[in-house]
Amino acid sequence: MSALRRLPAAPLSLAAGAMVWEVIGRAAGVSFFPPLSTVLDRLGEMAADGALLASVRDSLLNLLLGTAISLVAGIVIGVAMGRSRRVEAALGVYVYALLTAPSLVFAPVFFSLFGAGRGAVVAVIVMYAVFVVIVNTAAAVQAVPAHLEEMARSYGAGERQLLPRVVLPAATPMIMAGVRLGVGRAVTGMLNGEMFIAVVGLGHIVTEAGGSFDSASVLAVLLIVIAVALVAIALVQAADRRLTRWVPQTAKGAQGK
Amino acid sequence: MIEIHGLSKTFTDRRGDTVTALDDARLDVAENEFLTLLGPSGCGKTTLLKCIAGLVPYDSGTIEIDGRPIQGPGPDRAMVFQNFALLPWASVVDNVAFGLRLRGVARAEREERARELVATMGLAGFEKKLPGELSGGMQQRVGIARALAVQPQVLLMDEPFGAVDEQTRRLLQEELLALWEEQRPTVVFVTHSMEEAVLLGDRVALMSARPGRVAELVPVDLPRPRARGGGPDRSGVYAELTAYLWDRLREMHEEHRTVRTGAPA
Ligand SMILES: Nc1ncnc2c1ncn2[C@@H]1O[C@H](COP(=O)(O)OP(=O)(O)O)[C@@H](O)[C@H]1O
Ligand SMILES: [Mg+2]
Numbered sequence: 001m002s003a004l005r006r007l008p009a010a011p012l013s014l015a016a017g018a019m020v021w022e023v024i025g026r027a028a029g030v031s032f033f034p035p036l037s038t039v040l041d042r043l044g045e046m047a048a049d050g051a052l053l054a055s056v057r058d059s060l061l062n063l064l065l066g067t068a069i070s071l072v073a074g075i076v077i078g079v080a081m082g083r084s085r086r087v088e089a090a091l092g093v094y095v096y097a098l099l100t101a102p103s104l105v106f107a108p109v110f111f112s113l114f115g116a117g118r119g120a121v122v123a124v125i126v127m128y129a130v131f132v133v134i135v136n137t138a139a140a141v142q143a144v145p146a147h148l149e150e151m152a153r154s155y156g157a158g159e160r161q162l163l164p165r166v167v168l169p170a171a172t173p174m175i176m177a178g179v180r181l182g183v184g185r186a187v188t189g190m191l192n193g194e195m196f197i198a199v200v201g202l203g204h205i206v207t208e209a210g211g212s213f214d215s216a217s218v219l220a221v222l223l224i225v226i227a228v229a230l231v232a233i234a235l236v237q238a239a240d241r242r243l244t245r246w247v248p249q250t251a252k253g254a255q256g257k
Numbered sequence: 258m259i260e261i262h263g264l265s266k267t268f269t270d271r272r273g274d275t276v277t278a279l280d281d282a283r284l285d286v287a288e289n290e291f292l293t294l295l296g297p298s299g300c301g302k303t304t305l306l307k308c309i310a311g312l313v314p315y316d317s318g319t320i321e322i323d324g325r326p327i328q329g330p331g332p333d334r335a336m337v338f339q340n341f342a343l344l345p346w347a348s349v350v351d352n353v354a355f356g357l358r359l360r361g362v363a364r365a366e367r368e369e370r371a372r373e374l375v376a377t378m379g380l381a382g383f384e385k386k387l388p389g390e391l392s393g394g395m396q397q398r399v400g401i402a403r404a405l406a407v408q409p410q411v412l413l414m415d416e417p418f419g420a421v422d423e424q425t426r427r428l429l430q431e432e433l434l435a436l437w438e439e440q441r442p443t444v445v446f447v448t449h450s451m452e453e454a455v456l457l458g459d460r461v462a463l464m465s466a467r468p469g470r471v472a473e474l475v476p477v478d479l480p481r482p483r484a485r486g487g488g489p490d491r492s493g494v495y496a497e498l499t500a501y502l503w504d505r506l507r508e509m510h511e512e513h514r515t516v517r518t519g520a521p522a
Contacts, residue, residue, distance in 0.1 A: 151342035155356035169346050246346040248389050
């Protein structure tokens with residue numbers, strides 16, 4: 001028991017989930033919900049023929065581009081909105097509208113704009129991820145304590161010094177919360193975009209396999225997507241820990257981390 | 258050295274209500290003087306100090322330092338804040354060096370000066386700590402060191418010891434007096450404590466609320482140095498002055514209450 005308790009919670013819960021999946025899959029014995037072992041076998045077959053690897057590479061590249069654009073644009077626009085009432089008034093209504101709109105409805109637009117390729121998928125990913133980053137960044141910048149800005153101004157800081165020396169460091173913990181959400185949404189956007197546009201990446205495989213009722217393949221891809229998402233989130237958390245080491249642990253708890 | 262004439266400042270809050278914080282205020286501070294600014298809360302002490310710091314634009318009047326009107330914050334002044342205003346992500350040394358950094362002092366030089374001041378303020382060994390790892394008294398030592406680092410002619414202090422416990426406050430008062438007696442910057446020190454105003458000041462500027470202006474200047478005839486042991490014996494002149502200041506403040510509070518309730522005087 002004590003040995004069990006020493007194991008980290010996440011792998012433990014994953015192992016339990018895998019076990020439940022296997023048991024239910026075997027007990028049900030239906031083709032649309034194969035047990036984990038069948039899915040893993042399928043994954044091995046798919047990996048062996050090489051097509052999967054190319055798709056994974058395609059998808060990862062889409063994800064990387066989409067995430068990078070979302071983070072850069074999201075933080076730049078968010079800072080501008082947080083610092084300037086006028087920018088916020090001008091952009092706020094669009095940002096909040098698009099934050100709540102179902103992002104996939106724009107896929108046909110991108111499809112006709114960029115054609116059935118990488119451009120359209122990346123655009124869908126950005127639609128999924130960028131707004132939550134903008135909103136969090138703007139809120140983070142507005143929450144920077146006024147007394148810190150005042151202190152910096154008393155030592156002669158202008159806007160160009162305030163931003164890198166006070167505003168961005170102070171806003172980093174909340175910005176990172178938005179980045180975490182944004183990266184999660186980017187993974188969703190990648191799969192949805194690829195499924196809709198359906199000529200590249202993992203989403204393409206899902207659509208094909210789904211069309212022929214090949215549940216094992218669909219679930220195999222799902223496993224890969226989950227792995228990608230977990231790695232992406234782990235990377236974000238590592239960056240977060242490096243950047244926000246100074247935040248007291250109690251404050252982090254209060255932030256709802 | 259600091260000459261303030263006819264200074265007025267009215268704030269408009271978000272609902273459109275106006276508060277007149279300063280109304281035709283005047284004040285002269287002599288070179289190397291330690292002036293304490295005492296008054297009921299909300300009378301405009303912080304506003305006056307921030308006007309001198311160049312942080313708050315005022316509606317009318319003039320503020321001159323050595324005959325030159327101030328234009329925003331300047332390297333001749335540094336402010337110490339009640340809530341310390343330290344950067345929580347920066348080490349003690351980086352916080353102390355922050356003003357120098359903003360003013361473009363090269364890294365090696367500003368760190369050397371910061372380390373010296375850290376030692377002067379009794380914080381040796383804490384150079385790498387973050388503000389969150391320090392007690393309130395130590396945090397304000399960092400705040401004072403940061404202000405001294407830029408070698409200001411004028412030190413503006415807004416209730417700097419208001420947020421620390423009584424014993425720490427006594428220590429900090431003595432340390433500040435020792436520093437001042439050595440370096441003799443011009444100090445404007447806001448406080449709400451009669452005892453502190455008398456203990457530290459050459460003169461006490463007593464501020465009234467509504468109108469927010471300096472109502473009276475009270476000279477403090479206590480010998481210096483007052484730091485460590487040489488402090489006033491808290492009887493005689495010291496006791497008389499604090500009692501007098503309290504009488505005046507109580508009058509102000511009573512007047513204020515009459516004005517607010519509209520009762521006949
Ligand atoms: N930024 C502001 N906006 C609106 N009212 C303010 C602002 N700053 C100060 N005031 C008002 O001005 C008056 C004087 O404030 P302050 O200078 O902080 O007083 P003190 O420091 O003496 O307590 C108060 O009534 C306060 O509410
Ligand atoms: Mg005040």
